[in-house]
Amino acid sequence: LMVWLRRCTHYLFIVVVAVNSTLLTINAGDYIFYTDWAWTSLVVFSISQTLMLVVGATYYLTFTGVPGTATYYALIMTVYTWVAKGAWFALGYPYDFIVTPVWLPSAMLLDLAYWATKKNKHSLILFGGVLCGMSLPLFNMVNLITVADPLETAFKYPRPTLPPYMTPIEPQVGKFYNSPVALGAGAGAVLACTFAALGCKLDTWTYRWMAA
Numbered sequence: 001l002m003v004w005l006r007r008c009t010h011y012l013f014i015v016v017v018a019v020n021s022t023l024l025t026i027n028a029g030d031y032i033f034y035t036d037w038a039w040t041s042l043v044v045f046s047i048s049q050t051l052m053l054v055v056g057a058t059y060y061l062t063f064t065g066v067p068g069t070a071t072y073y074a075l076i077m078t079v080y081t082w083v084a085k086g087a088w089f090a091l092g093y094p095y096d097f098i099v100t101p102v103w104l105p106s107a108m109l110l111d112l113a114y115w116a117t118k119k120n121k122h123s124l125i126l127f128g129g130v131l132c133g134m135s136l137p138l139f140n141m142v143n144l145i146t147v148a149d150p151l152e153t154a155f156k157y158p159r160p161t162l163p164p165y166m167t168p169i170e171p172q173v174g175k176f177y178n179s180p181v182a183l184g185a186g187a188g189a190v191l192a193c194t195f196a197a198l199g200c201k202l203d204t205w206t207y208r209w210m211a212a
Helices: 002-025 035-064 069-090 097-116 121-146 150-156 180-211
Strands: none
Touching: 002 035, 002 069, 002 180, 035 069, 035 097, 035 121, 035 180, 069 097, 097 121, 121 180
């Protein structure tokens, strides 16, 4: 019974975290209609992607204890996003499929940190968190570069109506103009460590719940 319960809990957590990660990152590569705030969006989206990736990947990695499962988790996020955005693409929404796999190399760094330190969770939190947080904004810049020209796409796919919260008041230039990658990497490196710790804690809580 406990083996069955453990497996069900494990897969439930993976599905819930992966789905929520994907939902949060579904617009992460969509700078097309955020032209005026492109740099600010890059920073915010980079951080959101980093945190969602690191918490789920760390949980999966520490639960299985097998280096490589963090990358597998990133692959789950990638496939989920392909499916979701593929549906949008079928409806005529512009999307470049090349942008999604940018999570994979950052997840590989988590696996590398875990494997190189002989499955030390504290090293995973510190080293893995910093590496993942610093690397993803860089890969996300590739994300931005590969997206089709924003103005051209905006004219090709006009949005005649916008929901109230997206209606622009006045065009602005992103305030994070100095170095969005450096800003995202700095914030991501700090925050990813805390979320890596949360991923480890989720693992502990899962075991405790199953043992109760």
